[in-house]
Amino acid sequence: MFASTLLEQWENHEFSETLAIHSLINPNRITVPSSPDSYEQYELIEKQMQSDYQGRINAITSELQQKFPNNTYSDDLLFSSYFLSKDRNYLRRLIQEYPNSDHTAEAKFLLSQPAKLN
Numbered sequence: 001m002f003a004s005t006l007l008e009q010w011e012n013h014e015f016s017e018t019l020a021i022h023s024l025i026n027p028n029r030i031t032v033p034s035s036p037d038s039y040e041q042y043e044l045i046e047k048q049m050q051s052d053y054q055g056r057i058n059a060i061t062s063e064l065q066q067k068f069p070n071n072t073y074s075d076d077l078l079f080s081s082y083f084l085s086k087d088r089n090y091l092r093r094l095i096q097e098y099p100n101s102d103h104t105a106e107a108k109f110l111l112s113q114p115a116k117l118n
Contacts, residue, residue, distance in 0.1 A: 004073075004076075004077075004080075006053055006056060006057055006060075009021070010050070010053050010084060011084075015042075015046065018049065019045065019049065050084065050085075053084065054081065054084055054085050057077060057080075057081055057084070058081070060077070061074055061077045061078065061081070064077070074097070074098070075094055075097075075098035075101035075102075075103055076103070078090045078091075078093055078094040078097075078098070078103075079091075079094055079101075079103040079106075079107065082094075082107075082110070086116070088110075088111060088115060091107040091110055091111050092111065094107045095107050095108060095111075
């Protein structure tokens, strides 16, 4: 599944490798330098890439839910999306849309914890 591959790439590979294949995620994004000149530039590139990854995963999740409403993967994508974005709305959606998911208890636990500011 493409979305799982995206998450695995983001979480488990070096920034330079992820940057090198980034045009596959968002071909419309302006090309960024492969060697950031400053830490601020590095942070900006990382945030852009993270946003692009999350946007692509959201699109895949929506398409999967529309074409296959009873699939067993959308809850996994919502749960993983929380960890990529730290957006607690993914946990809320998981609980609401997939109350019998194997991630529901953990999502409820995470929502019961104080939100961390980044």
